[in-house]
Amino acid sequence: MDRLARDSLSIGVATGVYAISFGVLSVAAGFSVAQTCVMSLVAFTGASQFTFVSVMGAGGGAVAALPPAVLLAARNGIYALSLGGVLRAGRWRRAVDAHLVIDESTAMAHAQDDPAARRRGFLLTALAIFACWNLGTLAGALAGGVLGDPGALGLDAIFPAVFLALLVPQLRTRAVVRCALAGAAIALVLLPLTPAGVPVMASALAAVPLLRTARSPRR
Amino acid sequence: MSWTSVLLLCGAAYALKLAGAVGAARASGSGDDESADTRLDALVVPVIAGLIAVQTAGGDRAIVVDARLPALIVAALLIWRRAPLLVVVLAAGGIAAGLRAAGYG
Numbered sequence: 001m002d003r004l005a006r007d008s009l010s011i012g013v014a015t016g017v018y019a020i021s022f023g024v025l026s027v028a029a030g031f032s033v034a035q036t037c038v039m040s041l042v043a044f045t046g047a048s049q050f051t052f053v054s055v056m057g058a059g060g061g062a063v064a065a066l067p068p069a070v071l072l073a074a075r076n077g078i079y080a081l082s083l084g085g086v087l088r089a090g091r092w093r094r095a096v097d098a099h100l101v102i103d104e105s106t107a108m109a110h111a112q113d114d115p116a117a118r119r120r121g122f123l124l125t126a127l128a129i130f131a132c133w134n135l136g137t138l139a140g141a142l143a144g145g146v147l148g149d150p151g152a153l154g155l156d157a158i159f160p161a162v163f164l165a166l167l168v169p170q171l172r173t174r175a176v177v178r179c180a181l182a183g184a185a186i187a188l189v190l191l192p193l194t195p196a197g198v199p200v201m202a203s204a205l206a207a208v209p210l211l212r213t214a215r216s217p218r219r
Numbered sequence: 220m221s222w223t224s225v226l227l228l229c230g231a232a233y234a235l236k237l238a239g240a241v242g243a244a245r246a247s248g249s250g251d252d253e254s255a256d257t258r259l260d261a262l263v264v265p266v267i268a269g270l271i272a273v274q275t276a277g278g279d280r281a282i283v284v285d286a287r288l289p290a291l292i293v294a295a296l297l298i299w300r301r302a303p304l305l306v307v308v309l310a311a312g313g314i315a316a317g318l319r320a321a322g323y324g
Binding site for chain 1: 220221222223224225226227228229231232233235236237238239240241242243244246247258259260261262263264265266267268269270271272273274275276277280281282286287290291294295298303304305307308310311312313314315316317319320
């Protein structure tokens, strides 16, 4: 197993443990095992699913639960937009690939140097997470509260560390570093002010100077 | 819970991904193909940076400093020292879990 496969698998396993707590939470919130599994298979976007079942479980109803969940899912659209060279051409292939666009697969793809490795990193991470996320969801939904609080296991601290590890290889020029810092700053400023989902999406605004210049950050 | 709400979530989540994927195809189809791809690439860097910030310091509409921050700092040092991802993951998780077990954050 090479580095890319190993890294993808470790992210998959960490995500799988998180999925167990999603399954537990969703069933506790009143969703059936089937509904819980359909969410993980079809919506397949973690933060959004957690928010959705939490608000529904608190009695908020779909009108209260859908907007924040959809807002959190919206960044996947930005990711897909950035993955033009990684997603396969052809209507159906692109439609299948679009389903695999999540935080981790996007970050893994962009952390690679050449197009073949980017495609492979995207696919390996997406498939490892898809398998673990859905198995974990099913296990959690069936077994109930076997696992403690993911926070006590330090799982919530794993994800920012993973994303940092995947971001660093992309910081090749000063302009890109400034763009990353500006993105983090925008998110932190908006964090107390806006609903969940908005801060991360608004970070994309920091890319505007790079998008406007003809020179790509990758050359 | 109703299936309608579940299916609405699923539909919306997929539609957003598909919209981005179709948008990317349009962008690279419209003339200067490769440069459109590489320019849209730039979107990811600040979004991932924002995601790291929110996952590290995000609370319920507040900035929260807890065990996640020292975990990220140690992770950053390990990344700088070019440690394998698995080591970074185990260190970050272990430090956050340890600090919490000790009553911090």
